[in-house]
Structures are given as C-alpha cells and as structure tokens.
Amino acid sequence: MSFLDKVVLITGGSSGIGAATAVAFSREGANVVIVGRNEKKLNDVIEKCTVVGNKPLSIKADITHEGEAERIVKETIEAFQKIDVLVNNAGLVRFAKVLDSHVLETYDLIMNTNLRSQIKLTHLAAPSLIESKGNIINVSSIAPKIKPSNPEMILYGLSKTAFSYFSRAAAAEFAPHGVRVNTVSPGPVETDIMYNAGVNKSVSDTDLKLPLGRISQPEEIADIILYIAGDKAIAITGSDHTIDNGFLLKF
Template identity: 50%
Template sequence: MNKMGFLNKVALVTGGSSGIGAAVAARLTAEGANVAIVGRNSAKLAAVAQKCEQLHAKPLVLIGDVTKEDNVQNIVNETIIRFGKLDVLINNAGVGANVGSILAKNALEEYDRVLATNLRAIVNITNLAAPHLIQSKGNIINISSVSGLRPYVTTGFAYNASKAALDHFTKTIAGELAAKGVRVNGVNPGPVNTDIMKNMGANAAEEEKLWHIMKKGTALGRISDPEEVADLVLFLASDKAKGITGGSYTIDNGTSIRS
C-alpha cells in the first residue's frame, strides 16, 4: 500500500462509470486514495463503487453531467465537503463524434456537442478545482487522444479539434500553475477497449468491424485495455513524477507512427 504516494490523497475522476475512468478509480483506491467518481449512469457507477470498496474503500459517487455548470459546481463542492481537500483531478469524461464530415447539415451542432464535453467542461471544472489543488500542491491529468496529435479523418473534425485544443489547454495551464506548485499533464491514448462506440450507438456488428479496423491501424496490432492507460495515469499523478509537467504522453500501440 502507498507504493506511489496516494495514501490518504483525494482524487476526483470524471467519466468514472466505465472504461479508463473506472480503471483509474480502482487503481487509485487500491493505492489508498479517497476517490470521488463522476458519471451519468448510476448503475455503472454503483458497479465501479462496489469494486473500489472491495479493493480498499467506498468512493464518493456523484451522478452528474459535466456539461452543466451547476452540476460541476456541486461535484467540486461535494468532494471538498466529504474529504476536506483535493489532491488529484482526472479529467477523463469525453464523447466521440456521431458526425465526422464538415459537410454534414448538423456539423455545427455536432461541434458544439463534442466541445461542450471534451473541452468546455474541462475548463470549467479545472477553474473550480484549481484553488483546492494549489492548497494541496496537487496535480491534474487530462485524458486526450492521439487524435489531438494527428488528425484522423475517421474520428471526425469535432473530436480531433477538441483533443488538439485540450492538449494546448493542458500545456498552457501547466505553465501557469507550475509557479503555484501544481503539475498538469495529458495522456493521449490510441484505441482502448471501452464503451465509447456503444455510447455512440454502434451495434455489435458495427462495433466489431470498427475494432478490427482500429487494431489493424496500430503498429503493434493490438487494442489497449483501460488498465494500461490507468497505469500511465497513476504514474503521472504520483510522487514518482514530481518533476513532470506540461507533457502529453502517448499510449497508442504505435497508432500515431503508423504510415
């Protein structure tokens, strides 16, 4: 326990009901942290909470929509009320694009929807959480994507733009908050075996086809599990990474180097 320095630390994880967020919450809990998990699906959050409780302690479960400002204010407030501080903010909540083409009639509507979650919500919660992180000399991890580093037509203009903007946001606030003792880093996963395609409405056949295409698009010929990304997130959030800030760390099985 406490191999990475998380004992009695407080972490807030958005998008914690499944996938990367759920894996991060479980790993943080196993390392002794007190964790608040945020999501919209109460059943999935309950399942994650049960797993965390088995590992170490029951997390604070917060059902909310990060695109709604009052929800975000409540998320931060409830975390501080329960635990008294905040050491780590994991901005993981994100959505994929249902429309990829700039030629689509609803292109602007889709852009607004994706940016609301993938960028604006992160700016909002970071703004509210930063004063608490300054007090604790904590850190922030933003979950981005390889689509922020290299534009993939298949993931769509809105998603690509949101993640590229998030990477610049990460570096900018890392520069600003460094003087106050707060580290900020980004993680850029490639394809990860999560619920994102189901959440976008893909049926089983479509999902299988898409996973096959993405697997072929990696240099290593594999799809990551959420736990692999969680390992990287925990390292960056831990005392072992005390000299690391302003970086974007890729974990994509070589997707971004595949010609």
C-alpha cells in the same frame, strides 16, 4: 506507489478509463470521487473499488449542465476537505462532417463535453489543488497527432487538439503554484466511448491493424495516470504521454 489519504476526483468515472483509474487509485489507498451519468455503472465501480480499498464517493452528474461542476467540487470538499488529484477524463465521440446539417449541433455537444466542462472544472478545483500542491491529469487522445483523413471525426479531433493545448497552457500557469498538469493521449482502447457513438462492437484489434497487433485495455491507461500523478513524477509537467500500441507509426 501510495496515495494514502489523497483525494482523487475523476470525471467520466462510471466506465472505461475512468472506472479503471478509480479502482487503481482505490487500491493505492486514495479517497476517490467518481463522477458519471449512469447510476448503475457508478454502483458497479463502487463495488470494484470497495473490494480493493476505500469506498468511493459517487456523484451522479452531467458536467455539461449548468451548476453541476460547482456541485461536484462542493460535494468533494465537503466530504474530504481537499482535492489532491483531478483527472479530467469525461468525453464523448460523435460524428459530423462540415457539410452535414447537424454539424454545429454536434460541435456544441462535443466542445461542451470535451473542452468547456474540463476548463470549468479545472478552474473550480484550482484553489484546492494549489493549497494541496496537487496535480491534474487530462485524458486527451492521439487524434491531434494524426492526419485528418476521416471527415466525420473532425470535430472530435478539434476538441482534443484544443484540450491538449489547454493542458500545456494550464501547466505553465499552474507551475509557479507547485501544481503539475499533464496529458495522457491514448490510441484505441477497449471502452464504451466508441460503442456509445454507434460504432459496431465487432470491430477488433485486427481490423485496426496496429503495429503491436492489439488495442489497449483501460487498466493500462490507468497505470500511466497513477505514475504521472505520483511522487516519482515530481519533475513532470506540461508533458503529453502517448499510449497507442504503435498507432502513430502508421503516419
């Protein structure tokens, strides 16, 4: 598999799945653009990518802020003249129950980050993706596929359910233009996303009691993203790919 001279734009590229995906695409010859809010972490990813491939373009930005999505696309096109692959990976977890006083504040934060910004970036990148006959990978979650048993996770699950639906709808809209849109839905992955939400770092794969007795590493998700984005997956669009170590077998 080779992405030589392909331009890959990755949001949430400073850590976790986004960082692993950036390194994987760099290794395959791609020109990678990584977007994130943490400059130090972005620099760490730049170093890792440069060891195995081309030095990526790093854009420090918060995709929820007005004008940032436009700047991201503009700087990418100015640097590489096109976009071949868009990986909508940025996202966050925050906790709120319906009865909590901060439920609407949390709703706005989650939906702006996990859905609205992804739709906007897809809209802005669309002309270039149509011209290049490229494709989009949306990183969702298994949250829409499980019972809503944790009231504090309802808003996260809602955002990812909407995002997965958006992906299928976008796949139908973009298909006549030769652009594929697919979803990757990870279960538990060893990343910063839960830790940033205040989850205890001592939680282990044993605590989660997954059927395969393990949780995924970001590189495993990156491998699936690379395959779906590549020419061998030319017939795959509107699909949702679950990587969960058997988590859904519990439901």
